[in-house]
Amino acid sequence: xxxxxxACTYKITGQGKxxxxxxxxxxxxxxxxxxHLKVLDNSVATLSPCSVGFITHExxxxxxxxxxxxxxxxxxxxxxxxxxxxxxxxxxxxxxGVSRTAHLLCELMVRLKxxxxxxxxxxxxxxxxxxxxxxLGFTPVHVNRVFxxxxxxxxxxTEGTRLTIPDWDRLKQVGEFDPxxxxxxxxxxxx
Amino acid sequence: xxxxxxACTYKITGQGKxxxxxxxxxxxxxxxxxxHLKVLDNSVATLSPCSVGFITHExxxxxxxxxxxxxxxxxxxxxxxxxxxxxxxxxxxxxxGVSRTAHLLCELMVRLKxxxxxxxxxxxxxxxxxxxxxxLGFTPVHVNRVFxxxxxxxxxxTEGTRLTIPDWDRLKQVGEFDPxxxxxxxxxxxx
DNA sequence: CGATGGCTTGAAATCTCTCAAAGAAAGTGG
DNA sequence: CCACTTTCTTTGAGAGATTTCAAGCCATCG
Numbered sequence: 001x002x003x004x005x006x007a008c009t010y011k012i013t014g015q016g017k018x019x020x021x022x023x024x025x026x027x028x029x030x031x032x033x034x035x036h037l038k039v040l041d042n043s044v045a046t047l048s049p050c051s052v053g054f055i056t057h058e059x060x061x062x063x064x065x066x067x068x069x070x071x072x073x074x075x076x077x078x079x080x081x082x083x084x085x086x087x088x089x090x091x092x093x094x095x096x097g098v099s100r101t102a103h104l105l106c107e108l109m110v111r112l113k114x115x116x117x118x119x120x121x122x123x124x125x126x127x128x129x130x131x132x133x134x135x136l137g138f139t140p141v142h143v144n145r146v147f148x149x150x151x152x153x154x155x156x157x158t159e160g161t162r163l164t165i166p167d168w169d170r171l172k173q174v175g176e177f178d179p180x181x182x183x184x185x186x187x188x189x190x191x
Numbered sequence: 192x193x194x195x196x197x198a199c200t201y202k203i204t205g206q207g208k209x210x211x212x213x214x215x216x217x218x219x220x221x222x223x224x225x226x227h228l229k230v231l232d233n234s235v236a237t238l239s240p241c242s243v244g245f246i247t248h249e250x251x252x253x254x255x256x257x258x259x260x261x262x263x264x265x266x267x268x269x270x271x272x273x274x275x276x277x278x279x280x281x282x283x284x285x286x287x288g289v290s291r292t293a294h295l296l297c298e299l300m301v302r303l304k305x306x307x308x309x310x311x312x313x314x315x316x317x318x319x320x321x322x323x324x325x326x327l328g329f330t331p332v333h334v335n336r337v338f339x340x341x342x343x344x345x346x347x348x349t350e351g352t353r354l355t356i357p358d359w360d361r362l363k364q365v366g367e368f369d370p371x372x373x374x375x376x377x378x379x380x381x382x
Numbered sequence: 383c384g385a386t387g388g389c390t391t392g393a394a395a396t397c398t399c400t401c402a403a404a405g406a407a408a409g410t411g412g
Numbered sequence: 413c414c415a416c417t418t419t420c421t422t423t424g425a426g427a428g429a430t431t432t433c434a435a436g437c438c439a440t441c442g
Contacts (some may be wrong), residue, residue, distance in 0.1 A: 011281045014367030019281035020379030033274070036267040041274050041372040065259060075266050078226040078273060083224070083232050090202045090210035092284045094329030096397070128420060137284030139399055144422060160407085176205030181232040287429070319388060328429055335390060351439095 005050030006126055009042045020135035022084060023108065023127070026115050032078055035060055048126035066083065078109045080183045087181045089171075092137045095176070097146045100136055102155060102175030109165060110179050122164040192220045196241030200233045201325065211326035213240075214299065214318070217306050217358030223269055226251055232343060239317035240339055271374045278372045283328045286367070288337045292329055293346060300356060303369050313355040 002024050009030050010020045021042060024030040032045050035057055052170070064071040091103050112123045129147065133140040150156045155171050157164040165171050193215050200221050212233060215221040221235050226248055255262040275298070282294050303314045316377045320338065324331040341347045346362050348355040356362050 009277075011277065014369075017285040017346050019285045020276045021280045030413075033270045036263060037270050037274065037374055039371055039374065041374075042277055054303070068259075070257060071262060071266075072227060075262075075269070078270055079224045079228050079307060081380045082269060082273035082276055083228065085273055085280060086200075086202065086212045086233055089279045089283060090204060092280060093210045094204050095207045129422095140421085141423090142398055143401080144420095145398095148422085174193060180230055183228055183230065183232075320390095321388075331388090331423055332390085332432080336430090339390085 001053045001055065002026055003051040003053055005052075007044060007050055008047055008131070008135070009044050011042050016133045019137065020131060021088065023135065025111060026117070029055075029077065032074060032081075035074075037068040047128075047131060049110065069131045076183075083181045083183060097138075097142070098150055098153075098155075099175055100138075101132070101143070101146050102148065102171050102176050104132070104136060104173045104175075105156065105163070105165070106172055106177035106179075107182070110182060110184070114184055120164075121166070121168060122162060124161050125163045160176075192244045192246065194242040194244055196243075197238040198235060198241055199238055199326070201205070201237050202233050209325045210328065211322060212279065213272065215328065216302060217308070220246075220268065223265060223272075226265075230303055234368070238319075241281055254314060266375075269353070274372045274374060276347075288329075289340055289344075289346075290366055291329075292323070292334070292337050292341065293362050294368050295323070295327060295366075296347065296354070296356070297363055297366045297368035297370075301375070302375060311355075312357070312359060313353060315352055316354045317352045 004026050007028075007030060009022045009024065010018050012018050022030070024044075032189060033186045034040065047055060060074070064074065073182045087107075092098050095103060107123065109118060109121075109123065117123050127135075129143045130140045132138075133143040136143065138146070147156070147158070149175045151158070154166055171177070193216050196214045198219075198221060199211045199212045200215065201209050203209050213221070215235075222233040225231065251265070255265065266284065278298070282291050286294060300309060300312075300314065303309045308314055317324075320330045322332045323329075327334065329337070338347070338349070342349070343359055346365060348357055363370075
């Protein structure tokens with residue numbers, strides 16, 4: 001479990017290209033699936049210094065058998081991960097440049113907000129353009145150009161790793177972002 | 192649960208573009224996630240005449256509480272779905288034309304083989320080029336051209352809805368296909 | 383037999399990539 | 413605190429992949 005910091009899970013194609021398939025932030029358990037899937041089909045990497053906690057499968061199984069509602073809670077977590085993957089398939093498959101990027105930024109903002117890491121429409125996002133490229137299915141060069149365009153259009157403001165969203169509604173609209181798929185208990189009105 | 196026939200789950204972007212996020216075949220439960228996720232975040236459609244079975248959430252919950260191993264089995268199913276989504280993100284994000292298409296065809300062949308729907312490296316695939324396009328993140332026109340190229344290269348043979356793979360190893364290689372992510376119990380050597 | 387859905391074609395427009403290099407920024411060691 | 417290295421960002425121009433638009437073909441079906 002990630003206690004603080006940013007990590008990601010990724011896969012590598014036969015040609016050595018990397019695809020980040022999820023970003024994991026505080027509170028996430030990036031490898032919960034290993035409880036029931038014996039063979040690893042993706043890798044985990046940190047994107048910033050992280051503090052992490054480890055829970056043995058044994059302990060998890062114990063918890064689950066003694067408290068069935070815990071099972072449901074964990075299961076639900078993995079189902080939400082799957083819902084996010086589905087959304088990523090759509091994002092990568094059907095949106096281009098600015099829209100695709102805006103969508104990802106919206107998702108990150110909402111998830112970060114849910115764990116208290118957003119203040120004044122801004123957050124610390126220690127993700128490089130190369131990493132965004134690997135998550136969005138672009139080249140780093142293209143991400144750079146997309147970011148420039150988004151800055152020019154006033155969609156984002158960046159200072160180092162700090163990201164500020166001047167107009168949340170507009171970013172949401174550009175990214176066609178609907179947070180339903182995140183299945184948050186408390187509805188996130190705005191970041 | 193799909194008993195026979197082909198279905199898919201999909202999402203629609205704000206601009207009305209469709210992205211198929213999974214194909215479901217005999218034995219699949221396309222909406223198992225609804226057991227723990229109250230809000231629907233994708234749609235299901237049939238691609239061919241299907242016979243389907245319905246299981247109420249109540250019955251499922253009953254089964255799960257009485258037989259914890261059933262819980263694990265269902266949970267595992269949803270985790271495999273998630274693993275497939277991850278692979279799709281990579282496929283759509285990092286592979287192009289022929290390779291992306293080959294990968295999808297490999298996945299379908301292996302999954303169909305697992306339920307006995309492949310004979311002599313061939314299967315019935317009632318999926319139109321428009322639907323392939325929506326699954327691969329291409330336009331129908333491009334899928335058509337990719338198919339033509341694959342036919343010309345002897346990677347696939349099509350007669351109506353029947354798909355034959357003349358050289359499985361080559362298709363696998365072109366699609367960089369490694370079935371690990373499908374987490375099949377019995378390893379599928381070849382389709 | 384006309385209608386419909388699916389497949390195929392061509393040419394031009396777009397988006398995104400590649401390659402190659404230079405400019406910032408950040409971390410390291412003295 | 414400065415030089416030095418490394419990592420990250422930015423630029424330009426040409427190439428490549430994919431889309432768009434628009435039309436024609438083919439099979440199937442009522």
